[in-house]
Amino acid sequence: MGPHPAVAAIRLAVRRTLTDLAAEAGSTFTAPVREPRERTGGAPLAAAALPAAVGTTLIGNAHRHPSGLPRTPAAPGSPLVLVAVSGGADSMALAIAAAFEAPKIGLRVGAVTVDHGLQPGSADRAAQVAGRLGELGLDPVEAVAVRVGREGGPEAAARDARYAALDEAAERHGAVAVLLGHTRDDQAETVLLGLARGSGSRSLAGMPAQKGRYRRPLLELDRAATRQACSAQAIPVWDDPHNCDPAYTRSRVRHEVLPVLEKHLGGGVVEALARTARLFRDDADALDQWAALAERDIRTGEGALDADKLAELPPAVRRRVLRRAALRAGCPAGDLFARHLETIDLLVTGWRGQGPLHLPGGVEATRRCGTLVFRRQGD
Secondary structure, eight states: OOOOHHHHHHHHHHHHHHHHHHHHHTOOOOOOOOOOOBOTTSOBOOGGGOOOOTTOBOOSOGGGSTTOSOBOOOOTTSOEEEEEOOSSHHHHHHHHHHHHHGGGGTOEEEEEEEEOOOSTTHHHHHHHHHHHHHHTTOSSEEEEEOOOOOTTOHHHHHHHHHHHHHHHHHHHHTOSEEEOOOOHHHHHHHHHHHHHHTOOHHHHTOOOSEETTEEOTTTTSOHHHHHHHHHHTTOOOOOOGGGGOTTSHHHHIIIIIHHHHHHHHOSOHHHHHHHHHHHHHHHHHHHHHHHHHHHHHHBOTTSOEEHHHHHHSOHHHHHHHHHHHHHHHTOOGGGOOHHHHHHHHHHHHSOSSOOOEEEGGGEEEEEETTEEEEEETTO
């Protein structure tokens, strides 16, 4: 009898991601298949009765796995993949699937759980999650405490602190990638948040399956699958009370907005929003490539942008060129919004002798002698 369908689906998604990572890292190791030994009379031993070899890590309880056999760990020094684990169903399902699949293709798998310090007992909870991950066979495993600031609101500040901790852990351990447990439901919520902010197609494209060292293997699976997988494997999970706190925007989208949409528009809203994200991502990627090529043609020898050539570009491409120029000058990406780009665009399409524009990060945009110049104030 095979694994629960949810377990199988998550393992398959994780296996695809890990296979790509192994290819990128040049790993060619495949864990050997452990053949049943024979008794003196020639009858094979039951698989579950086989003792674990020295150095073998049991992933959970071997009786829970279809093979009935322990996993053989990848060799020391094999490429390492880290999993970001909160203790919730999404990340726990991802972690145990990675622990099951990674050794078979020559990858080591570890985990990082981040203690944001925002709730009583958070340090103890993080230590418990780390201990559970170690029992599941992940190594190295660590709990990292962070200090959450105030800039950008509580959700953004916590996210920034979390990613900073994950980046630091990945650098310190030399990990080839960090796996994140975002699901299709998370993607749908992200699209709705982008719509509410009036963001452009890049924001409506949601979260990418791959960006830098980060990978999201579960974006095509729904949140219910991760809960089913944890239940089927008797993996305890922790439900973060912040996920149900209406003080947080994403929580309101999850528990109030999406259910209303499902009720009045019928089922399939989450899948439709996730599909929208994929379509927008294709469009946004194509426009970004066009903008990168166009920028090379309109940039002057002094690094400014030719305003007449900018005006000839389609608005979607032109604004991407302006965004690239502003970011290069020092604008923080998280603080540069559509309204800023619309104002900069007026220096091209509605030039009436306007003075310099002051952008986030102390950057100034000025039209001068038929060109747009972006520079940090004081430079």
